[in-house]
Amino acid sequence: MLRTRGDRIAEYAAGGLTALVLLVLYAPILVSAVFSVVEIRRGEILWETFTFRHYVTLWSNASVTDALVNTAIVATCSAGIAVALAVLLALYTEWPGAIARTALTLLIYLPFLLPPIVTGLALLVASANAGLDRGLFTIVIGHTIFVLAVAYRLVLTRLQALPPTLIEASFDLGASRWQTLRYVLLPHLASSILTGALLALTLSFDETLISSFVAGNEMTLPLRLWAMMRVGFTPEINALVTLVLLVSIALALAAASLLRPKGEPEED
Amino acid sequence: MPRTGPRWLIFAAVAALPALVILVPLGSFLAMSLAHAEKHQIIYDWTLRNYASFLGNWTYLSTFLGTLWLCLEVVLLSLIVGYPIAWYIWRQKSWKRYALLQIAALPLFMSYIVKLYTLRSMLGLNGLVNQALVSLGILEQPSQVFLYNQRAVLITMTVIYLPYVVLPIFLSLERIPRSLLHASTDLGAGGWDTFRRVVLPLSVPGTIAGALFAFVLALGDFITPQMVGGTTGFTIGRVIFSQFGLAFDWPFGAAMAAILLLVALLLIVTAGYAASRRRV
Numbered sequence: 235m236l237r238t239r240g241d242r243i244a245e246y247a248a249g250g251l252t253a254l255v256l257l258v259l260y261a262p263i264l265v266s267a268v269f270s271v272v273e274i275r276r277g278e279i280l281w282e283t284f285t286f287r288h289y290v291t292l293w294s295n296a297s298v299t300d301a302l303v304n305t306a307i308v309a310t311c312s313a314g315i316a317v318a319l320a321v322l323l324a325l326y327t328e329w330p331g332a333i334a335r336t337a338l339t340l341l342i343y344l345p346f347l348l349p350p351i352v353t354g355l356a357l358l359v360a361s362a363n364a365g366l367d368r369g370l371f372t373i374v375i376g377h378t379i380f381v382l383a384v385a386y387r388l389v390l391t392r393l394q395a396l397p398p399t400l401i402e403a404s405f406d407l408g409a410s411r412w413q414t415l416r417y418v419l420l421p422h423l424a425s426s427i428l429t430g431a432l433l434a435l436t437l438s439f440d441e442t443l444i445s446s447f448v449a450g451n452e453m454t455l456p457l458r459l460w461a462m463m464r465v466g467f468t469p470e471i472n473a474l475v476t477l478v479l480l481v482s483i484a485l486a487l488a489a490a491s492l493l494r495p496k497g498e499p500e501e502d
Numbered sequence: 503m504p505r506t507g508p509r510w511l512i513f514a515a516v517a518a519l520p521a522l523v524i525l526v527p528l529g530s531f532l533a534m535s536l537a538h539a540e541k542h543q544i545i546y547d548w549t550l551r552n553y554a555s556f557l558g559n560w561t562y563l564s565t566f567l568g569t570l571w572l573c574l575e576v577v578l579l580s581l582i583v584g585y586p587i588a589w590y591i592w593r594q595k596s597w598k599r600y601a602l603l604q605i606a607a608l609p610l611f612m613s614y615i616v617k618l619y620t621l622r623s624m625l626g627l628n629g630l631v632n633q634a635l636v637s638l639g640i641l642e643q644p645s646q647v648f649l650y651n652q653r654a655v656l657i658t659m660t661v662i663y664l665p666y667v668v669l670p671i672f673l674s675l676e677r678i679p680r681s682l683l684h685a686s687t688d689l690g691a692g693g694w695d696t697f698r699r700v701v702l703p704l705s706v707p708g709t710i711a712g713a714l715f716a717f718v719l720a721l722g723d724f725i726t727p728q729m730v731g732g733t734t735g736f737t738i739g740r741v742i743f744s745q746f747g748l749a750f751d752w753p754f755g756a757a758m759a760a761i762l763l764l765v766a767l768l769l770i771v772t773a774g775y776a777a778s779r780r781r782v
Contacts, residue, residue, distance in 0.1 A: 241693035248590035259609040262620040349722020360527035486611040
């Protein structure tokens with residue numbers, strides 16, 4: 235691409251803006267990491283207070299560890315259910331005999347497109363109508379329908395990239411429907427299933443708005459942090475937040491590396 | 503292909519769970535908006551009175567219109583900031599481009615509550631923003647104008663929802679064939695002309711998608727206004743949420759959320775239509 239002087243000035247300006255905004259976007263992890271190891275008073279870092287002990291003591295704070303366990307349970311269950319459901323729905327909507335394909339697809343995407351307040355409220359009303367107690371079960375349902383769209387989209391894209399001849403070949407070689415699914419389709423979908431599960435885990439880990447409606451007396455980590463925000467974070471909470479952010483980033487990076495296209499991008 | 507009978511059975515088997523956990527809740531919430539609450543009892547009398555009392559009450563209506571205006575401001579601000587960022591990332595080559603893209607996308611997966619907490623402390627009286635402005639001599643002393651008002655909600659929402667705007671814009675920029683840019687340069691267009699006549703029009707679909715994400719997310723957010731908005735940063739999301747807590751008027755809350763849902767659906771459909779019309 236030919237770069238004129240004007241282009242270069244625009245690029246410097248946009249680059250400066252990008253750097254500034256990225257600094258703001260990454261401030262949460264920087265701030266919590268710093269506050270987890272040192273004390274800061276009146277804008278000055280007190281280096282003599284430097285310690286890693288908050289990373290140890292945080293595990294004795296039961297209200298936090300309970301919330302963390304709840305979050306882990308919810309994330310694992312909803313990611314697992316969402317991915318299994320996504321595979322089933324993707325296989326169905328790609329099947330030539332499918333009925334009401336558009337309506338079904340719309341249903342899958344709806345909870346992801348709608349404001350979370352609507353999804354949360356709808357689940358709250360439905361579980362009250364059904365006489366269901368609010369708790370981990372209702373949170374799992376909420377997270378499952380929220381992350382389903384992402385998992386479905388990933389699996390569907392991969393499924394559509396599969397050459398139909400592969401399935402025909404499998405049938406020609408005498409494989410049953412089940413064997414074709416087990417030995418041809420599922421191995422082909424494996425990477426998209428894994429990516430979907432990772433993204434679902436990360437999204438569920440952080441979901442707050444739907445949870446706040448359906449949690450009842452249970453606490454997930456974001457809800458616990460929300461409650462703690464009113465009084466301010468202690469160094470222990472900052473240590474925990476640092477760990478949580480690092481885990482989320484690691485999960486997201488793992489998903490991204492699986493998603494990256496294998497070929498070289500177009501160059502000039 | 504199986505006959506019609508089994509096809510319906512298979513459909514029912516596959517669609518049962520999604521219908522139960524998505525369609526039934528949405529239906530029951532819409533039904534709730536047509537009921538009314540009396541002494542902690544919900545009576546389903548299929549009335550539009552919740553909608554009528556919402557439209558007839560200026561306090562609620564003005565909060566709703568104020569929220570729409572706030573969302574529009576969030577969209578505009580995040581486009582002004584987000585478009586140049588997407589453009590800058592797109593101008594980079596190979597590995598640098600994808601590294602930057604990942605760095606810009608990662609904050610999507612960082613805790614929403616922690617972002618709120620950090621931004622709140624940055625905007626506060628002893629926060630980074632005030633300290634920077636005072637040390638630069640722009641302000642004489644720390645100011646409280648950055649927190650607990652509508653402006654604070656605007657800034658915070660923009661920061662939180664910015665990556666949702668940058669990503670779709672980048673993706674639509676990336677879809678522009680290089681040959682078009684070369685052709686434009688070969689035909690004598692300068693950098694600005696190429697941008698205005700080729701790049702900008704072709705990135706409209708992604709820009710619409712990004713704007714839509716930011717608008718819908720800001721529309722339903724009730725935690726951000728509560729945490730940084732103070733008493734003046736009231737939004738319709740906060741009003742709805744309070745109906746399910748202290749106010750305990752579920753049908754009225756459901757009716758307001760139904761109006762929110764209607765606005766969101768209208769926007770999604772319009773944006774989808776606009777984006778498909780622009781596709782070349």
